[in-house]
Amino acid sequence: MASSTFIPQHFHATLGAHAHVLSVRDGDVVTTTTVDAHGLDHENIQRGGDTNPMTGPFLVEGAVPGDTLAVEIIRIRMNRRMGWTRQGLAWNVVDPARVRAMPEREKIFWRIDDNARAVRLERPTTALPEWSVPLKPMLGCFGVAPADGEYISTATSGHHGGNMDYNRFGEGATAYFPVGVEGALFCLGDAHAAQGDGEIAGTGIETSAEVEFRVRVIKGRSITWPRGEDAESLFTVGNARPLEQALQHATSEMLDWLSQDFGLDAVSAAHLLGMHVRYDIANVFNPAFSVACRLEKQALAGFSRRA
């Protein structure tokens, strides 16, 4: 297992079978940098365009369709003090009759304090004079090249991952993607310093970052939708509109996972999920919404998990 550092020179507006920038092996660790959702780097220099320009792709040797790519997010270091959001909420998260009275969606700037592990408004509002939010970095958009020759905008998401904007894809989490093409061709970008559920401001705190991740190839493990895992939970992510369909995808994927790894038949899985499932609305803003079907690991204590 090797460690590489890669400094990107150009960025992609789609997830697809672009020429790879680096070839890595199962178990390798890569450290790289990402620009923000508008293509600004750590010095605020415009390096890529809208939306969510991607660093990569990284070819993972030996990964072929039918395998799963596991990406462990080891570290997301904020390499810029400036972050930004949109002011106000996205139009579609409030009642339509309220849209005309909503604030303008101007760009608002935040100061990221890595030492204090906190983020503050550059210009506090009267009602929020001393307010800060805990720094909790995450990757908004990452994934692999889709199958079937598609190149899909990084504004949206799908089976291949993409712009899911799920706040549990943070440091220490492992994401799983279905390999769609030879070498998987993993890309990443769109780091957020913090974000609530649903990305309801239409943004997290958008910033550039330095990201360290490890790739692993799970041979012969076929999955349909992205999965993830952190210290607390297992989760599956469905990406679609409307929310109900995203939830259907995520629930179906969790049934598969419970069968594959825990040997649970459909009835047993339904008992377990019926009592323990948690749903997170990851994003309700992007062209495809993202819903996570989540099980806390303590609900799975006592079950043996296949390697």
Add this chain to the structure above:
Amino acid sequence: MASSTFIPQHFHATLGAHAHVLSVRDGDVVTTTTVDAHGLDHENIQRGGDTNPMTGPFLVEGAVPGDTLAVEIIRIRMNRRMGWTRQGLAWNVVDPARVRAMPEREKIFWRIDDNARAVRLERPTTALPEWSVPLKPMLGCFGVAPADGEYISTATSGHHGGNMDYNRFGEGATAYFPVGVEGALFCLGDAHAAQGDGEIAGTGIETSAEVEFRVRVIKGRSITWPRGEDAESLFTVGNARPLEQALQHATSEMLDWLSQDFGLDAVSAAHLLGMHVRYDIANVFNPAFSVACRLEKQALAGFSRRA
């Protein structure tokens, strides 16, 4: 403030302006019993019909349209050892292509052990031989008479509350309802011994219960959708299909709450929610889905709350 005990003799299939069974005052505590979602009481005797027959209504003196009724759920005691669920998941929570392979939705029985605070399958599956779930009682369906002369089936929900099936409406929580008619006419029923998010089996563990609650009238406080509060969180509940509309209702109501009680303007509220909001999918099964917009109280520490 007084305490009353009320033993119901008949039950209602709708929330509406039925004749009240008891008149209570602001601050009073009531202890009563509820039958299960199929109308079976603590001795498994059929007392009401499908779905979710209600105990009540309780007239709350002084409550008029424009006020809010607060109902503190002091205690939900399981008064029966038997609970039931449907086997398998609801058809609409998995991919449509998977529906034909789903288990039959037979009635499955559970044993509620109040001392052990646990619930077990009467007939464990092979994959779940020793499995139990923690007892965590909640009220699936409760609310007030709707405004405008409506009588609404207890299978569904709306502004007035109803069959929201939200697992945070448990012991210690306070629910807030917009008073729709004079006296509010509060009803309750459909206790669950436990339930995950979304009520995705189409049921919680359905049972009869003894419930103790306190009513309060918040004069002149006008709300649009049910709200709630427990030790950890504040939340608002939107009831509608599709999920996106339920979410819009809940988010809009939370904006109102943050303005009314915390003095947050729309921009400040958006900053706060954008970073801290949690969404819970309360039910994705009933005719109206329910989505909760939730804020942990620690995200509101430092803000002063109006009485």
Add this chain to the structure above:
Amino acid sequence: MASSTFIPQHFHATLGAHAHVLSVRDGDVVTTTTVDAHGLDHENIQRGGDTNPMTGPFLVEGAVPGDTLAVEIIRIRMNRRMGWTRQGLAWNVVDPARVRAMPEREKIFWRIDDNARAVRLERPTTALPEWSVPLKPMLGCFGVAPADGEYISTATSGHHGGNMDYNRFGEGATAYFPVGVEGALFCLGDAHAAQGDGEIAGTGIETSAEVEFRVRVIKGRSITWPRGEDAESLFTVGNARPLEQALQHATSEMLDWLSQDFGLDAVSAAHLLGMHVRYDIANVFNPAFSVACRLEKQALAGFSRRA
């Protein structure tokens, strides 16, 4: 068979088991009047409140749950020269990003010319100086008392009919409703002088009217959703949100109709519908949307229909 004339003195804001105003028999014809969606009568006198105050209910002798009530709309005569709409389109029928630039939704007045069979703007716009629309009267809201003790606001719709706002419920059409209570308890109101698909202005041209209709009881014919028939088509109407669910209801009801009346098995019905079905979006504005699944009668030529 008898003819009655009924002049209403009060109006209902819900469809439900209100005391009947007139008892009629199978085959009887009734002539009555309706007020407009805001409760204004033929002299612009406020007689009922918002929304869609109903004339009725008419008890139909012999109708019991399990039967179908057929209502033939013989005539809808405009009894007022003034109609009104809302200016601009409903917020939810355009892209959310466009809502803030939409026209204010003021009340706009129209002149109904019954002789010319046309309706004109009271104040023509510059771009529409001489414009008129053909008079094509319809009933926006009508139906029976719901089953199970519900009283449902006339702002919305359901199994029992209600505010479907379908422009094919005009003169010459017959509507079919599932009888929910003894006597059916039919109500009507909310006449429109004209309206396109979807009621996308949130209104048709709202007016008062004189309506003549004939009731028939189809004993032992059980239906689930409203059906209808005119010279050109058979149709079924699903009422729900989102549109996809309304469409599912309507399609399912059409499958039942094709089986009941034309003896088509599920495969044959699917062949027929797959090639001939038409869907009309009746309303995409009300709390429940309405979608019609429609078959032109010429697609059914050659099939024998059960009486």
Add this chain to the structure above:
Amino acid sequence: MASSTFIPQHFHATLGAHAHVLSVRDGDVVTTTTVDAHGLDHENIQRGGDTNPMTGPFLVEGAVPGDTLAVEIIRIRMNRRMGWTRQGLAWNVVDPARVRAMPEREKIFWRIDDNARAVRLERPTTALPEWSVPLKPMLGCFGVAPADGEYISTATSGHHGGNMDYNRFGEGATAYFPVGVEGALFCLGDAHAAQGDGEIAGTGIETSAEVEFRVRVIKGRSITWPRGEDAESLFTVGNARPLEQALQHATSEMLDWLSQDFGLDAVSAAHLLGMHVRYDIANVFNPAFSVACRLEKQALAGFSRRA
């Protein structure tokens, strides 16, 4: 203006910036052939894969982003006697509770009789012994390369067109697409011998075809969603899930069209649409649903149209 004939040798599974197979000019007519949705040609030889393999792309000289490509469908000649559908209806067009009782979705064969302008089941059902449907050819999937470097599966649709499955895209219709890349790169395929609204069997009568079309470039005309026109109607097509969003796109595009070509301000357009709009559910089966917002030309008689 020239006429070309092009016989395809390979087919594309995505709409994107593939190398063009022929370069044509504004006004040129092309005659080519298409394979069916499963890639079978006029001799039932497998030539392309699932789903909807495309003939093309055709580069149209002078077309650049910001222009509109007009494609007149002059002729769709059935070049095979065999067509196929899926038996039964798609799962998502009936109530979920009905899905488990639906027919298996086997492939069913039809005989296309070009002379009789009719299509018959190879194996008639008992209930449909002599049944045939009128031949009414249409193009299910066609469009241009998307903007922004996307390559999008021909199973779905978007701004660029694609798998809209709208039965008004037949002989004599003209489709308009927003040019996304230099040369537009038009592709076509997926001919249907006939199809009702919604493609609710999940298929039209799928077949190969010979297609003759004329391309025109409308310089400087910028559109957002596909538009179309036939002898009877103007229409715009929104492609998205859920249906409500597709309808929002289509309605918004029609507002733009009425402003651009007919000079109608938002209020006047709303008056016109409110009384005259027709909505067609083009497809309610594909990953993106398609809804057409349609105006009959007679509703536009008397308005002057810009060239």
